[in-house]
Amino acid sequence: MLSELEPAADDAADDAVDDAAAVEPADVVPHPVEPARPESARLEPVEQALIDRLWDFADAGASAERFRAASDDPTATPVGRAVMATQLARALGLQGMADEGFQVLDAVPGVFDGDVPAEVRARVALERGRLLVGERPAEAVPELTLAARAAAQAGSVFLVLDALHVLALNDAGHEEEWAAEGLDLLEGRRNARTLRWGIALHHNLGWFKLDAGRAPGALAEFERAVEFADRYGSAEQQQVARWSVGRCLRVLGRTDEALDLQRSLAELRPDDPYVQAEIEALTAGEPTIEA
Numbered sequence: 001m002l003s004e005l006e007p008a009a010d011d012a013a014d015d016a017v018d019d020a021a022a023v024e025p026a027d028v029v030p031h032p033v034e035p036a037r038p039e040s041a042r043l044e045p046v047e048q049a050l051i052d053r054l055w056d057f058a059d060a061g062a063s064a065e066r067f068r069a070a071s072d073d074p075t076a077t078p079v080g081r082a083v084m085a086t087q088l089a090r091a092l093g094l095q096g097m098a099d100e101g102f103q104v105l106d107a108v109p110g111v112f113d114g115d116v117p118a119e120v121r122a123r124v125a126l127e128r129g130r131l132l133v134g135e136r137p138a139e140a141v142p143e144l145t146l147a148a149r150a151a152a153q154a155g156s157v158f159l160v161l162d163a164l165h166v167l168a169l170n171d172a173g174h175e176e177e178w179a180a181e182g183l184d185l186l187e188g189r190r191n192a193r194t195l196r197w198g199i200a201l202h203h204n205l206g207w208f209k210l211d212a213g214r215a216p217g218a219l220a221e222f223e224r225a226v227e228f229a230d231r232y233g234s235a236e237q238q239q240v241a242r243w244s245v246g247r248c249l250r251v252l253g254r255t256d257e258a259l260d261l262q263r264s265l266a267e268l269r270p271d272d273p274y275v276q277a278e279i280e281a282l283t284a285g286e287p288t289i290e291a
Contacts, residue, residue, distance in 0.1 A: 047083055048158060048193070054087070057094070064091035071104075078111045079120060085111075086123040093131045101131050122150035122159050126166070133170050141171045161185060161197040169204055179205040198228035199237050203244060210248055219248045239265060243274055255282055 070084035125147035151159035206221030249258035
């Protein structure tokens with residue numbers, strides 16, 4: 001849909017940046033970032049690893065406090081403070097504080113004396129788009145499209161994929177096109193942190209197809225999500241991806257396979273309510289918890 005979304009940076013350079021971003025946070029030492037850099041320059045590769053370290057999506061409040069402190073750190077570079085401010089806005093949105101999140105994003109350009117770097121513009125647009133999804137959905141897609149364009153201009157494959165996956169969830173009527181564009185962009189990538197986006201892209205596309213009554217196609221997407229999760233994802237992502245396969249198998253009438261799969265998941269996590277609901281549905285016909 002946006003042919004120019006292939007980042008301008010060459011693959012080798014991009015993968016080198018992504019490889020650095022994938023280092024475990026404890027092993028990362030931040031590098032200073034000069035504020036006056038060319039438009040095509042990207043953030044130092046440690047930035048995403050530092051963001052990962054500060055995030056706890058199960059506790060948005062605590063995450064917000066960490067990002068607030070990081071965005072106010074007088075020893076940080078303008079780029080570093082700006083990036084942390086965008087994550088503060090996201091954490092505020094997860095707490096239902098979208099208005100405050102918008103205010104934080106509106107203040108980001110003021111961090112810079114001159115032009116705002118493309119990657120910072122991409123992050124601001126991306127987080128504004130995420131906030132708009134819950135507040136004013138009609139305005140979200142243009143903002144997310146802007147984020148994808150700015151990320152491509154900055155040469156950030158990671159951010160392009162983030163924007164594409166949010167577009168695939170929220171641009172009604174174009175879900176498959178955005179997902180396909182993201183999956184095309186993953187082709188030939190070598191870094192595990194970047195390839196992890198394959199989990200979300202395939203998984204979300206699977207749910208789109210399942211909700212549309214296209215269960216066979218959905219199963220293929222869920223199975224691809226499992227493959228990506230096993231290679232590049234967390235234990236939580238592996239669990240969720242397999243649960244979705246089981247859910248789809250039940251829709252397809254392959255109940256014996258579905259039950260075997262859900263029982264294997266229950267052995268790993270006996271208290272998972274979604275797994276237990278599926279087992280009950282498969283054994284007693286009771287309603288399931290919908291994802």
